[in-house]
Every structure is written in structure tokens, then in C-alpha cells.
Amino acid sequence: MFDFVIIGGGIIGLLTAKELQNNGANVAIIEKSSVGQQATWAAGGILSPMRPWHYCDAVNAISSISQSIYQQLSNELLEETGIDPQWVLSGMLILNDDDMASAINWCKANDDSHTLLSTAELATQFSHLKTLHEPALLRPNVATIKPHKLLAALTDYLTRKGVTFFNNHARLLVDNKNTVTAVQLNNRAVKAEQYIICGGAWSSQLIPSSVEQPDISPVKGQMICFPPTHIPSLCMVMDGNRYIIPRKDGRVVVGSTREHTGFDANTTQQAFNELRDFAQQLYPALTDVEPDTHWAGLRPATPNSIPYICRVEPYKNLSLNAGHYRNGIVTAPASAQLMADILLNKKSHLDPNPYKITRQTS
């Protein structure tokens, strides 16, 4: 019998397990495919909402707490496992924002370091970009992390700390007294005091039909990556819904699409071409280089992008930590802390109300 069984081995499940395990609990994670191979694996690893001024306070609050934790988390994982999640203070350059005044006001109000660079300054400081005809906003304190490395480090860390992993599709068994009695796997049932659904885009499929349903749906995102190229800056560049993340090893990640195609996570030639053309146009150095990797993942979308981090009432022993949409990497540490605070009856730094299933959304 475990203290906690977590269903879903993406970033949210893994960090929730870490929080609970650090509090002395006996934790198991059940993952239907390989750990971290779904949305988390697909992510770019930008440690900020792309444009925080477009998000509500509930999203920015968990994002901002997480941003203050990430460097330390990355160092801790490196020290404990020898695997470097590659936290890099790369900075973020935002081009062609249609609402630059709101962006600057948001930065000022939130003490977020920023500079509006003139076209002349851009030509000097970002000479590897195409000629830009409008000023752009630089946020130098935005970091990135490499999701594949973060996943590898976290999995290794949790294994060393004694967290149990089951590789199986999970189904909840419930009685008629609003209690989960076990999680059914193919060949056995696993029991715990408390069960936590961290199933990303699939989370709604696990919620008992008798209770109020969370609104979580899949939104596909496709990404491509160029082989190592010499780009003399690690600064991310955002342009509309597209972005470029230069990695330390010289590879260049380009994202992303936003597609409502249900649970279909196939890649398409059209998206490949669009992302490649966008990158080659912005970075002339990529003109004669072909991307060598192309992948897709399913983001767990919710109304207003606010995740559900709460008990599933009236169930006595069922909770939900899911629905982080485009910000699941950056918001994961604070989401896991809030989930653990709720489960361990601790006072949280965050107001839990905006993250409940019963919240009001406009």
C-alpha cells in the first residue's frame, strides 16, 4: 500500500512525486507509455509564458514562483544525478508584438527586467537576425531548460529516492461511497491512501463520470530542430506564435503549431515547411540547412490556460494536477508544491481557489 499513487509520468507527475517524496511519503507513479514521452518531451523548455501580459494572474502566479525555483532545482538534480537539465539564462527577444505598450506596462508592474531595443541596437546586438524594421522588446531574465535532460534527471532522482514506477495503462476503481479503492493495471491492482491524476491531455478520461468534469482537451503542437549551426547568441526569439530556441550544443529548436485535431499527434509536411521557412527567413544562417528532427505533442488545454490543482470533490482520496496547456514546464514546480500542500494539509503561498474544478471562468 502506497501513501500516494500518481497517474501520469510527465513533468507534472514527476515533480508532484518529488514534492511528496521529499515530505517522507511512499510514492508510486503509473505511466502508460514511457515516462515523459508525451507533452513534456515535446516542449521547447521556455521558462516563461510566451507573453505573460496575455495571461491571467492565476497563470502568472504559479509561473513566477516556478521561475524563481528552477535554477536551484536544476542544480540540485545535477548534483544528485550527474545529469544536467541545462538551465540557461538565455533571454527572450519579442518581435512585432501587436501590443508593445501593454507588454512594457506589464514588465514595469511586475518588476520584470526589460529593454526596448531600437532597430539600430538590434542590428548591432542581433546581427545574425534578418534586418528588423521595428523596435523589439528584450527580457534578459527569461531562462530555458532542456526538457529531455530535465526528464532524465528527474526520473533518475526519483528512482534513487525509492519512488516506484509502473509501466501500464491505469484505470481507477471506485466504490459507491466516493472513494477510489485502487488503480487497475493490466495484471494487478495498486492501492494507496490517495490518488492523483497527472495525465496531461488524457486527464479527463480518468475522472469518474459522476463528478463535475474539468475542461481539458488536447491541442497539438509541432516542432522542428536544425542540426548544430553557429548562431552567436542563445537568446530566444518570439515572433507571433512562432519562436526559436538556440541550444548550447548549437542545435536550433523552432516551434510551434497550435492544432485542434483531437488525440492525433502525427506530424505533417505542411507544418514542417512552415516552421522551416519561418526560421530560415529570420536566421539567414539557416537558409541552406535542413531541419533533421520533427515531432509533435499534445498540450493539455483548459479555459484561460489555468490548470486544475485541487481535490476532485466529493471524492475523499482523489486529486487532480493537470491542464497546464502551453506553460506546463514553467509552471510545474509551483503546481507540484501547491498540490503537495493541499494533500498534506499545509498552508500554501498560493490561493488555491483559482485552480479548483468549481472555479468560475469567464
Ligand SMILES: Cc1cc2nc3c(=O)[nH]c(=O)nc-3n(C[C@H](O)[C@H](O)[C@H](O)COP(=O)(O)OP(=O)(O)OC[C@H]3O[C@@H](n4cnc5c(N)ncnc54)[C@H](O)[C@@H]3O)c2cc1C
Ligand atoms: C510543442 C510543444 C511545446 C511546448 N513548449 C513549452 C515550453 O516551452 N514551456 C512550457 O512551459 N510548456 C511548454 N509546452 C507545454 C508543456 O509541455 C505541457 O504543459 C506539459 O508538458 C504538461 O505536462 P503533463 O505532465 O501534464 O503532461 P504529459 O507530459 O503529457 O504527461 C502526462 C502523462 O500521463 C500519461 N497518462 C495519461 N493517461 C494515463 C493512464 N490512463 N495511465 C497511465 N498513464 C497515463 C501519459 O502517457 C503522459 O506521459 C509545450 C507543449 C508542446 C506540445
